Amino acid sequence: MSPRMKPLLELDPTVVRKARSLARKAGQPVVKLAQSHTTVSVERATLRLAGLSGADHERVPWVNHLVDQVRDQVGLEHGVTTPVFDALRRGEAEDLLTLAQKAASGSVSFRLPEGREATRAQATARREVSRGIRTIDKQRTTRDRLVKRHGDPEQRPWIYLIVATGDIYEDIPQAQAAAREGADVIAVIRSTGQSLLDYVPEGATREGYAGTYATQENFRLMRAALDETSKELGRYIRLTNYASGLCMPEIATLAGLERLDMMLNDSMYGILFRDINPIRTFVDQRFSRQIHARAGIIINTGEDNYLTTADAVEAAHTVTVSQLLNEYFAKEAGLEDWQLGLGHAFEINPDLPDSFRMELAHALLARQLFPDAPLKWMPPTKHMTGDIFRGYLLDGFFNLVGAMTGQGILLVGMMTEAVVTPFLSDRDLALQNVRYVMNAAGGLTEDFHPPRDGFIQTRARQVLSEAVDLLDTIVHDSDSAGDPPLLAAIADGTFGLMKRPANAGKGLDGVVRRAPGYDNPATTLLETGETR
Numbered sequence: 001m002s003p004r005m006k007p008l009l010e011l012d013p014t015v016v017r018k019a020r021s022l023a024r025k026a027g028q029p030v031v032k033l034a035q036s037h038t039t040v041s042v043e044r045a046t047l048r049l050a051g052l053s054g055a056d057h058e059r060v061p062w063v064n065h066l067v068d069q070v071r072d073q074v075g076l077e078h079g080v081t082t083p084v085f086d087a088l089r090r091g092e093a094e095d096l097l098t099l100a101q102k103a104a105s106g107s108v109s110f111r112l113p114e115g116r117e118a119t120r121a122q123a124t125a126r127r128e129v130s131r132g133i134r135t136i137d138k139q140r141t142t143r144d145r146l147v148k149r150h151g152d153p154e155q156r157p158w159i160y161l162i163v164a165t166g167d168i169y170e171d172i173p174q175a176q177a178a179a180r181e182g183a184d185v186i187a188v189i190r191s192t193g194q195s196l197l198d199y200v201p202e203g204a205t206r207e208g209y210a211g212t213y214a215t216q217e218n219f220r221l222m223r224a225a226l227d228e229t230s231k232e233l234g235r236y237i238r239l240t241n242y243a244s245g246l247c248m249p250e251i252a253t254l255a256g257l258e259r260l261d262m263m264l265n266d267s268m269y270g271i272l273f274r275d276i277n278p279i280r281t282f283v284d285q286r287f288s289r290q291i292h293a294r295a296g297i298i299i300n301t302g303e304d305n306y307l308t309t310a311d312a313v314e315a316a317h318t319v320t321v322s323q324l325l326n327e328y329f330a331k332e333a334g335l336e337d338w339q340l341g342l343g344h345a346f347e348i349n350p351d352l353p354d355s356f357r358m359e360l361a362h363a364l365l366a367r368q369l370f371p372d373a374p375l376k377w378m379p380p381t382k383h384m385t386g387d388i389f390r391g392y393l394l395d396g397f398f399n400l401v402g403a404m405t406g407q408g409i410l411l412v413g414m415m416t417e418a419v420v421t422p423f424l425s426d427r428d429l430a431l432q433n434v435r436y437v438m439n440a441a442g443g444l445t446e447d448f449h450p451p452r453d454g455f456i457q458t459r460a461r462q463v464l465s466e467a468v469d470l471l472d473t474i475v476h477d478s479d480s481a482g483d484p485p486l487l488a489a490i491a492d493g494t495f496g497l498m499k500r501p502a503n504a505g506k507g508l509d510g511v512v513r514r515a516p517g518y519d520n521p522a523t524t525l526l527e528t529g530e531t532r
Contacts, residue, residue, distance in 0.1 A: 005406040009364055009460045010452065015468060016369065021472035023324035031332055033279060034286040038520065040198070040510040042081035042287045045249035046522040048257075049132030050125070052096045053216065055202040062100035063250070064199050069103040073110040077515035078228045081125035084378040086113040087154050088389070089121055096128075121192040126521035133294065133525045136256035140296040143236075144261055146227070150236045153184040155422045155442060157377065157402055157410040159434055160240070161427060166208035166345035168218045172225045177424060179229045179237045181431045185262060185409065188222055190214050195274050196506060197244025200254065210421065214241050214251050219258035238262055239301070243288050244270050246507045248281070250290035256295035262341065262409075264290060266321060269302035271490060272498040273309075277505035278487050286333050290526040293334030300409070301326045304345030304378035306496040312382075315464035317360055318495050319344055321474075323366060324467070325486070327373075334526070337372035341409055345378035346398040354455065356397055356453055361459035363405040364450070369464075377402045379413025390414035392433065399437035404444045408419035410434065470494070 065219040070080050084099065092108050093099035102108045115119050142436030153159075161183035163175045176185040192203075204221060205213040212218060219241065226237045237347055238261035243252040248265070255263050265283035265288055291355045292299055303319040303326075310318065321343045345367045348355045366375055379398045384391050395413035402410045412430045414422045422430075451457035474489045483491070485500045493499040525531070 005367055005433060006373075008039070008449055008480045009368050009457050010427040011365075011368060011464060013343055015464060016324070019320075019324055019369075019468050020328075020463065021028060022468065022475055023133065023321070023328045025475045026353065026471060026489075027325055027328040027332070027484045030282050031286065031329070032352045032484050034483060036284045036514055036516070037178045037279065037283045038076060038512050038514055039052065039249070039280055039283050039507075040071070041066050041247050041249045041284055041511075042520070043076055044247075045253040045291075046079075046129060047084070047096070047286065048250060048253050050096060050128040051131060052100060053202075054106060058286055059202060060104075061199050061202060062097060064105070065104035066096075066100040069106075069108065069514075070110050074112050076512045078112055078338050078517055079519045080516075081129065081521060082118060082121050082519050082521070084109040085128070086111065086117060086121035086487050089117075089124060093340070102468055116459055120123065122519050122521070125519070126524070127532070128350040129521040130355040130525055130530075132253070132257065132427050133522070136291070136295045138254065139259040139532065140294075141464060143296060145238045146230065151232045151233055153235055156239070156437055157407045158374075159431070160185040160376070160409050160411045161413070161431070162189050164211045164421060165212065166191060166212055167206040168204050168212050168221055169206060171212050171441055174228045174424060175222065176225060178427055178431070179226065179233060182435055183431065184235070185235070185238040185412075186222070186226060187264075188212055188214075188218070189263075190242045194278070195242070195270060198246045198510065200250050214254075216254045216258060218255055219260060223259055240264070243292070244302075245274060246270075246276060246280070246284075246510070249287040249291070250452060252291040252297075255297060256291050257381055260297060262298040262300055263288075264302065264304075265289060265292060265299040265327065266301040266343070268326075268490075269305055269497060271500050271505070272496045273305055275500065275505050277508035277511065278490055279498055280505070280507040283511065285329065287523065287526075289330055289333035289335055290523070292339065294526055296339070298339045298374060298409075299330065300334065300341040300376045301343045303343040304347065307345050307347035308382050309498065310346075312349070313358065315496075316358075316463045317470055318364070320365065320369070320463055320467035321470050321497060323370065325469070327370065327519050338374065340370065340373040341376040342366065342370055342373055343376045343378060344392075346380050347378075347382050350380075350394060350397075352400040356401075357455050358459055359397075359401050360404065360450075362463060363407065364456065365460040365463055367405050367407070368438065368460075374408025376411065377407035378410040378411050379417075381417050381520075382421050383416040388415040392418060392429070394466065395430065396433055396437060399434050400441060403437055403441045405449050406445045430455060459502050470510075477489050
């Protein structure tokens with residue numbers, strides 16, 4: 001991404017190392033939990049990699065039918081692919097789609113094969129799933145080629161703009177218009193509530209509410225449209241969607257297959273703000289991030305959301321803690337620094353004295369802790385009042401912090417936030433605001449140096465110190481009753497003031513503990529880097 005900024009905060013490297021060490025200690029038990037469990041969505045994603053798609057006349061996807069039937073008959077503890085490809089080898093159907101259709105009508109008998117039959121079924125499964133992995137590899141190569149041909153935006157940060165009509169055929173011209181006006185990244189926001197659907201809708205959709213359904217066909221249509229616009233403009237326009245919620249692994253897989261470039265991907269968002277079971281989402285997150293790592297997709301994390309429910313000054317350190325945890329989980333899953341769009345936001349009450357100076361301190365802290373990550377900087381929302389003039393000024397201040405602190409991805413703020421879904425004219429004015437600030441002050445990163453031990457340096461050190469203290473508490477002082485300490489902290493309301501116990505929440509019934517001999521060829525290929 002952007003060249004490294006000079007370290008301006010004079011942070012104590014010992015404190016920074018301690019913060020990362022504690023984040024690793026807090027995260028490791030959760031990774032072990034993810035490695036010892038699977039979910040219905042992980043198994044469905046694996047079947048999608050093997051080529052199964054489509055849905056029945058009631059729009060229930062075939063992957064759901066097949067996973068449900070295998071689970072009912074033999075369980076998912078050994079993975080879905082071994083019984084599925086054993087059934088195909090035994091002649092229960094001639095292909096995966098037919099097998100799913102027959103299974104849906106209850107006319108397939110599944111079993112757990114043993115010995116040579118199990119070995120042969122697993123070899124067949126690996127061969128078929130590897131085709132999907134190779135498609136993801138080809139799409140990554142295509143992206144690299146198109147970026148080389150069309151070029152990246154000249155400036156940093158990349159300008160990230162949301163489209164959200166509910167109708168993919170209306171989204172497309174709006175997205176293309178936004179790119180022509182200067183947007184570098186188009187985010188197609190998801191229909192309200194899709195994160196709570198335990199299936200991925202099928203086909204092109206026109207009926208989303210406050211957003212458009214994330215489907216494979218919608219991904220394909222928008223990617224093709226933005227490819228046309230990239231060619232027209234001479235710069236590669238990136239496409240973003242949401243790999244979160246109950247179908248996180250499947251949506252990540254579809255994003256890889258259709259060459260999306262960024263995905264919102266953070267289990268904590270689903271846990272805290274959608275009440276999805278913590279174990280389910282951490283298991284799903286690990287698989288989805290392995291897919292994103294393979295696909296060369298940049299993830300965006302959701303720390304900005306904490307500050308909409310908790311106070312942005314008092315809870316600033318929880319953002320830093322979550323960023324450190326997200327960094328650990330992401331790298332463990334294979335993501336590289338350039339793929340870590342760690343989130344933070346301009347959400348301090350503007351009526352507070354020195355609010356802008358504190359925002360600068362927090363943004364610089366994130367920038368210095370993660371110097372090689374394309375941080376995603378989020379605009380004010382909580383304190384937007386409907387006064388569009390005040391809102392436009394706040395967005396200008398937000399853009400200025402982005403320019404001064406070298407952020408990587410800047411989400412365009414809308415002065416009509418809290419009033420209406422933005423019109424095209426609102427987006428145009430918002431982009432003008434960004435362009436003015438970046439043209440006038442984009443080089444301020446060279447000139448801006450907070451005074452040693454002044455307000456900004458002191459505030460940043462305070463937030464980092466509080467983050468270390470909280471991580472230390474999570475690791476050492478948790479009465480977790482057998483749960484990993486991080487899950488106990490989430491249950492206690494540590495993040496965003498939301499209390500989410502590990503034994504509750506939506507999707508818990510879709511979590512399965514792996515048995516000895518569990519086999520998932522997708523996980524094997526993703527962890528080894530192999531292609532066959």
